[in-house]
Amino acid sequence: MLRAIGAILIILACASFGFLAERRLSLRIRALSSILPALEILKAEIGNLLTPIPEAFLFLSCNAAAPASALFSETYEALAKGGESFADAFSGVLREKAAKSGFYPEDAAVLNELSPVLGRYGAEEQSAKLKQVICRLEEARTKACEDHDQRGRLYKTMGIMLGIVLVLVTL
Secondary structure (H helix, E strand, C coil): CHHHHHHHHHHHHHHHHHHHHHHHHHHHHHHHHHHHHHHHHHHHHHHCCCCCHHHHHHHHHHHCCCCHHHHHHHHHHHHHHCCCCHHHHHHHHHHHHHHHHCCCHHHHHHHHCCCCCCCCCCHHHHHHHHHHHHHHHHHHHHHHHHHHHHHHHHHHHHHHHHHHHHHHHHC
């Protein structure tokens, strides 16, 4: 009886690793899917309405989907406290929150390209940079979806199979 319970626990523990790996892939897709429409809105706010960056980030913190809304909210709060430039505030938030939000380091690096441009240059330059970042993040989302389709089930299956192998070896 104890062997059976131990075997089940080993299989479940190993399977959980596979499910966690698949979940990380899903979280990246969710993060990229939430940030892309928000960046489109930001581009429109800056390019068409000439909205100042803090006001645009406040708007997005209320209207963007999670987890992107958290990035905008944290950046707005850092700007509201004062003492920090937009570039420093946005870079700091990305360093602290990007991984927790599901972004991979390369996604955060692409987003961080906005920090020296937003709020410093004219509306056309800011819109052009936003368009470039949006295109790169759309490519990353497409790649993330393909990775999830190819590897998601593989990670789950490999976790379960590893557990079964470990049980067979220990018996």
